[in-house]
Amino acid sequence: MTQAPLLLSVDNLATHFFSQEGILEAVDGVSFDIYAGEGLGIAGESGCGKSVTAQSILRIVPKNGKIVTGEISLIQNGESVDLVQLDDRGQEIRQIRGGEIAMVFQEPMAAFSMVYTIGNQITEVIRLHQECSPSEARERAVEMLRRVGMPQPEQTIDAYPFALSGGMRQRAMIAMALSCHPALLIADEPTTAVDVTIQAQVLELMKDLQRDMGMALIVITHDLAVISELCDRVMIMYLGKDVESAPADVIFRDPKHPYTVGLLRSVPELGEGHSQELDPISGSVPSPYRRPTGCPFHTRCPDFIPDVCDVHMPPQIELGAGHRVRCHLYVQD
Amino acid sequence: MLSFILRRILLMVPTLFVVSVISFVIIEAPPGDFMDAYVDQLLQQQEAIDPAEIDSLRLRYGLDAPSYVRYFRWLGNILQGDLGRSLEWNQPVAKLITARLPWSLAISVASFLFAYALAIPIGLYSATRQYSIGDYVFTLIGFIGLATPNFLLALLILWYYFVATGNVAVGLFSEEFLVAPWSFARVIDLLKHLWLPAVVVGTAGTAGLIRVMRANLLDELERPYVMVARSKGLSEGKLLIKYPFRIAMNPVASTIGWTLPTLVNGELLASLVLGLPTIAPLFVGALLSQDMFLAGSVVMILSSLTLVGTLFSDIVLAWLDPRIRGAI
Numbered sequence: 116m117t118q119a120p121l122l123l124s125v126d127n128l129a130t131h132f133f134s135q136e137g138i139l140e141a142v143d144g145v146s147f148d149i150y151a152g153e154g155l156g157i158a159g160e161s162g163c164g165k166s167v168t169a170q171s172i173l174r175i176v177p178k179n180g181k182i183v184t185g186e187i188s189l190i191q192n193g194e195s196v197d198l199v200q201l202d203d204r205g206q207e208i209r210q211i212r213g214g215e216i217a218m219v220f221q222e223p224m225a226a227f228s229m230v231y232t233i234g235n236q237i238t239e240v241i242r243l244h245q246e247c248s249p250s251e252a253r254e255r256a257v258e259m260l261r262r263v264g265m266p267q268p269e270q271t272i273d274a275y276p277f278a279l280s281g282g283m284r285q286r287a288m289i290a291m292a293l294s295c296h297p298a299l300l301i302a303d304e305p306t307t308a309v310d311v312t313i314q315a316q317v318l319e320l321m322k323d324l325q326r327d328m329g330m331a332l333i334v335i336t337h338d339l340a341v342i343s344e345l346c347d348r349v350m351i352m353y354l355g356k357d358v359e360s361a362p363a364d365v366i367f368r369d370p371k372h373p374y375t376v377g378l379l380r381s382v383p384e385l386g387e388g389h390s391q392e393l394d395p396i397s398g399s400v401p402s403p404y405r406r407p408t409g410c411p412f413h414t415r416c417p418d419f420i421p422d423v424c425d426v427h428m429p430p431q432i433e434l435g436a437g438h439r440v441r442c443h444l445y446v447q448d
Numbered sequence: 449m450l451s452f453i454l455r456r457i458l459l460m461v462p463t464l465f466v467v468s469v470i471s472f473v474i475i476e477a478p479p480g481d482f483m484d485a486y487v488d489q490l491l492q493q494q495e496a497i498d499p500a501e502i503d504s505l506r507l508r509y510g511l512d513a514p515s516y517v518r519y520f521r522w523l524g525n526i527l528q529g530d531l532g533r534s535l536e537w538n539q540p541v542a543k544l545i546t547a548r549l550p551w552s553l554a555i556s557v558a559s560f561l562f563a564y565a566l567a568i569p570i571g572l573y574s575a576t577r578q579y580s581i582g583d584y585v586f587t588l589i590g591f592i593g594l595a596t597p598n599f600l601l602a603l604l605i606l607w608y609y610f611v612a613t614g615n616v617a618v619g620l621f622s623e624e625f626l627v628a629p630w631s632f633a634r635v636i637d638l639l640k641h642l643w644l645p646a647v648v649v650g651t652a653g654t655a656g657l658i659r660v661m662r663a664n665l666l667d668e669l670e671r672p673y674v675m676v677a678r679s680k681g682l683s684e685g686k687l688l689i690k691y692p693f694r695i696a697m698n699p700v701a702s703t704i705g706w707t708l709p710t711l712v713n714g715e716l717l718a719s720l721v722l723g724l725p726t727i728a729p730l731f732v733g734a735l736l737s738q739d740m741f742l743a744g745s746v747v748m749i750l751s752s753l754t755l756v757g758t759l760f761s762d763i764v765l766a767w768l769d770p771r772i773r774g775a776i
Contacts, residue, residue: 222672229770
């Protein structure tokens with residue numbers, strides 16, 4: 116996989132929200148690379164900064180949020196652009212949004228505007244990024260809808276989103292994101308809002324499309340099963356930090372960070388016979404306004420080392436090929 | 449869409465019937481009839497009253513029949529375009545109303561346009577630049593506008609206008625155009641006079657609309673579909689108008705229905721202060737003298753206007769939001 120060219124490199128990204136209650140450090144020092152055609156999973160509990168990381172890449176962070184440090188380099192045709200430096204309303208970033216990097220959102224119900232047909236909303240993005248007539252754009256939209264498995268795309272294209280089922284809406288959402296053949300697709304909880312049976316179909320679809328179109332994929336989810344299905348590599352986030360990243364098979368086989376271990380243990384397994392005791396991580400995520408000192412996870416960590424974990428932020432430690440972890444347990448001195 | 453409009457118009461028929469009954473009941477509610485008021489008036493002028501003459505007048509105007517008979521007689525005449533005869537003015541009601549209705553409508557429409565043309569852009573500005581200095585300034589002006597009574601505003605503007613120009617901005621026409629036939633110059637003269645009642649009547653509504661527009665748009669700007677539109681690479685301006693603005697217009701459009709009649713209410717005080725030949729002062733006079741045909745017709749016309757306003761706002765709503773087209 117690593118022979119493929121580097122597509123996007125995020126280095127020490129920090130995005131904070133400024134409000135009357137204080138500063139919310141939603142993302143606080145996250146680094147990762149994505150190579151062309153690769154699938155990266157970003158996992159963590161709600162509020163750990165996964166979605167804000169994705170919004171930072173597209174520079175669509177809600178209005179109180181601001182990228183305070185870091186670089187996001189997009190590499191196209193050998194040229195690197197730092198997205199953080201671009202004007203978030205400017206022409207350059209708007210060409211990248213929807214064109215080079217597209218996004219699938221969590222709630223297909225809320226993500227489509229209810230007052231325009233899905234055809235209107237899909238052809239809009241096609242006409243923004245491709246030179247074509249309205250009828251050509253419509254043809255391409257129908258083609259894309261067919262490709263994502265939408266039944267009767269010629270008719271469905273004129274349907275309003277409220278007339279479609281959740282699964283069809285999510286398919287339409289995927290078709291809209293893919294309609295300009297992006298080099299990178301960011302899927303923010305693509306299956307959270309749809310039925311379990313539809314989930315499998317959507318995952319299957321995304322896997323096929325990723326393979327066929329050769330695009331890179333970032334999947335943001337709290338569902339580790341989705342990651343095992345779609346991703347080559349995984350990054351685990353906790354309170355805005357990337358606590359561990361590794362190839363997917365390594366994470367599932369040999370997790371290092373106590374949080375990753377806990378996360379994997381808390382996934383219920385469907386099995387025969389024995390009923391399984393769930394093993395949740397103790398405690399709950401601290402308020403993001405009052406982040407613990409030192410390692411953010413020390414308040415819930417089973418391997419907590421007094422006077423170390425609650426004092427010092429652990430450094431990022433390279434354990435093996437592409438396996439990095441932020442934990443004092445692995446500091447060698 | 450066409451079938452929606454047709455269904456909506458059909459629904460107006462029973463509503464109009466109910467409105468006519470209510471109008472009639474309201475007119476009938478005060479004790480006595482026009483003849484009692486007429487007798488009172490004669491007594492005050494110390495004129496001789498012939499009871500036989502009063503009775504024959506009652507018979508002639510059909511005031512002796514039971515109420516339901518009078519109602520259907522009245523309704524039947526209205527359906528034939530005959531609104532009856534004003535007892536006070538001794539003229540056909542239709543003539544009195546047609547002489548004044550256009551001015552009322554002109555003021556209503558002008559103040560309506562004034563209110564929406566001002567409120568929508570300001571609301572848009574205030575929402576997209578929330579808590580900016582401009583937002584605070586508009587909010588302050590808006591609240592002052594909301595709190596100022598119409599007649600006070602009318603008096604203030606009259607006074608300032610007089611101080612500034614030496615003219616009295618009363619009436620709808622300058623003297624030389626008062627009875628002149630219609631011409632381009634006369635229209636211009638009308639527009640020169642129309643702005644004042646339009647501003648006076650429209651101000652309170654404008655202030656309210658700004659708040660509605662601002663609040664709606666602020667809600668909509670936070671919705672996921674706005675972020676989705678942004679993620680597609682749309683420019684901020686296009687995005688704002690196409691997505692959140694259209695939804696935010698929805699509650700604003702639904703106020704059109706009740707804006708029309710409130711403009712007529714607002715018009716009363718403005719008309720009295722500014723001396724305008726509109727429906728409202730005529731209506732008050734008719735109510736005071738129990739001139740039932742005139743008062744009933746005015747109530748009917750105002751209610752019908754409300755229904756037309758509601759129809760108009762429903763059509764706008766259906767055009768804005770496809771989900772509404774299927775309803776009703």
